Amino acid sequence: MPTDCISFRDTSYFSSFICDYLDESPELKVFYNRFPKLENFKYQIEEKTSSYDKSVREVLTNQLEQQYQHIETSELTLQNIESIRSENTFTITTGHQLNLFTGPLYFLHKIISTINLTKALKTEYPDYNFVPVYWMASEDHDFDEINYFNFRGKKIQWNREDGGAVGRFDTEGLKDILNIISAEFGEGRNAKQLIRWFKEAYINHNNLSDATRYLANALFSEYGLVIIDADDRELKRLFIPQMQKELLELTSYTTVKETNNKIEALGLNIQVNPRAINLFYLGENLRERILFEDGFFKVNNTAISWTKNELLKHLDEKPECFSSNVILRPLYQEVILPNLCYIGGGGEMAYWFQLKSNFEAQNVTFPILLLRNSVLIKTEKQSNKQENLSISNTDLFLKRNSYINKRVRKISNIDIDFSEQLEYLQQQFSALNELANKTDKSFLGAVEAQEKKQIKGLKHLEKRLLKAQKKKLADQIARATELQEQLFPNNSLQERTTNFSELYLEFGEALIPELTNSLDPLKGNFTIITI
Structure with missing residues (x-):
């Protein structure tokens, strides 16, 4: 199976913040613990x-065993759960929302990155065990972000009443989605497998x-993946000391605010802002912020309130009623897991960089941060078409207008690139500026105005000629554009839009093994695969 790669920076789809991190920019070192290299895991361990x-x-092992009581899984997953009791076992973790039918394709890429890193670590450090963990974001309440998936340009959406932690939602209404996908997926073995999975799951x-x-x-059970639902009474009980500190000392607000100031001073964007208290209160159809007002702790938009002592007593008796927000969730994860590394997307990495000082204030080890594998998957037919059209992988990542213009210039018999003429024109006006400066400076304004006019006219002529060539070469441009539209639906990365079902219909049970065999989580490049 042919594979290729392109740097994350060259894709133009990733922030300079993330690209600088991958380049190990010294100015970012203060925001993370250790860079993700095999040799650094020794010190992390x-x-x-x-x-x-x-x-x-x-406690963790017992709760995982309870969560797996009614699910048939692999022997390897069961062994991994049991091995967590041992002091020489560590986890590698990724997290993801509970998107309908996995949501965008990168759900697979995240988990495969996690699985493959555990394999690499086991080879490097054979005396230890490494368990891949998927942390389900079951306490999120952003239902609109997870209630759909895209299939061949269509949005398949689950409509139901919103409210509370999404993991607790019943699955009412999903029979309608089953009927829709049964018609959309069609016949065939791969389609039937997808429908079976959906029916059994939902x-x-x-x-x-x-x-x-x-x-x-x-x-993923055959790869030993362990899935954790942290919306769990006994697991949250382990986190009570940190939640107490959050409620009484506003630890996250103070530390993260200070880090945010440092990030902004570097000209970088802040992903999330801390609140005074970064905890929610959970109830039936309820997940609302905890506030401190007028000497009382209150639940936003409700009549629920406590004195300090009442709140601490309630926290001790019912820790399951408290839920971390995006600022505090990573800390919860690292308190309850023997974790070495968190694997996430660019947006996740950006907010994790904001959190190291809070971990230090809570005396919790900050994990190694690893950008997940990003992948573009092509069929052999698409790859052959790309080769026949002489389109490079780098060109595929261009924004649509730049992609088409470059294509026109490449296949046109006429060289419609006025950069040389523009450079010559600018040289001429530079000489005119010098002449006016020596003779009569009052002419400088007229020279500058004429320069702008001439440059604008030349660029306009270039655009008109390109437009004429596009029309003349419409069929060839359409073929190239169609290929890019297939691989970059809605002018976005395939992995951010396409659902795995589209590719499973094409590749079937070979899809995940092919990805697993091709992805190197420590390589640090965007991967391009032909299956």
């Missing part, structure tokens, strides 16, 4: 071993967390 509460392992399970766990397990 040592630090996590010394800081991780050994008693947590037993029709035969009572809530979205269980449905998502089933589907992720069906796709």
Whole structure:
């Protein structure tokens, strides 16, 4: 299976913040612990071993076993869960929302990056065990972000009443989606497998967390993936000390605000802003912010309130009613898991960079941060078409207008590139400026105005000629544009738009093994695969 790669910076789809991190820019070092290199995991293991509460392992393993009670999984996954009891076992974690039918394709890329890193670490450090973990974002309440997936340009959406943590949502209404996809997927073995997965996950399970766990397990259990739902009473009990500190000392607000100032001073964008209290209160159809007003702790948009002592007593008795927001969730993860590395997308990495000072204030080891694999998947037919049209991989990543203009220039018999003429024109006006400066400076304004007019006219002529050539070469341009539209739907990266079902219909059970065999999580480049 042919593979190629392009640098993340050259794709133009990733922020300079992330690209600078991949280039190990010295000015970013203060925002992370260790760079993701195999040799650095030795020191991460040592630090996590010394800081991780050994008693947590037993609770974590017991709760995972309970969560897997009613799900058929692989022997490798069961072994991985049991191995967490051992002090020489560590996790590599990725997290993702509970998107309907996995949502965008990068759900697969995240988990495969995680699985493949555990394999690489086991080879490098054979005396330790490394477990791939998928952290389900079951406590999120952004239902509009997860209630659909795209299939061949169509948005397949689950409509239901919103409210509360999405993992607790019942699966009512998803039979309608089953009927839609049964018609869309068509016949054939691969289509039938997709429909079976959807039916078993969403029709035969009572809530979205269980449905998502089933589907992720069906796709990845043979690789030993362990799926965790942290909306769990006993796991949250382990996090009570940190939640107390958050409520009483506003730790996250103080530390993250200070880090944000440092990031902004570098001219970089802030991904998230901390609140005074970064905890939600969970109830039936409820997930609302906890506020401190007029000497009382209150739940936003409700009549619920406590004194400080009442709140601390409630936290101790019912920790399951408290939920971390985006600022505090990573800390919760690292408190309960023997974790070495978090794998996420560019947006996730950006907000993790804001959090290191909060981890230090809470005496919790900050994990290594690794950008997940990003992938463009082509069929052999698409790859052959690309080769026949002499389109480079770099050209495919161009924005549509630049892609078409470059294509026109490439296949046209006429060289419609006025950059040389523009440069010559600018040289002439530079000489005229010098002449006017020596003779009569009052003419400088007239020279500048004429220069702008001439340059504008030349660029306008170039555009008109390009437009004429586009019309003349319309058929060839259409073929090239069609290919880019297939690989970059809606002018976006394939992995951010396309659902895995489209590719599974094409490649079937070979899809995940092909990706697993091709992706190197530590390579640091955007991968292009032909299957």
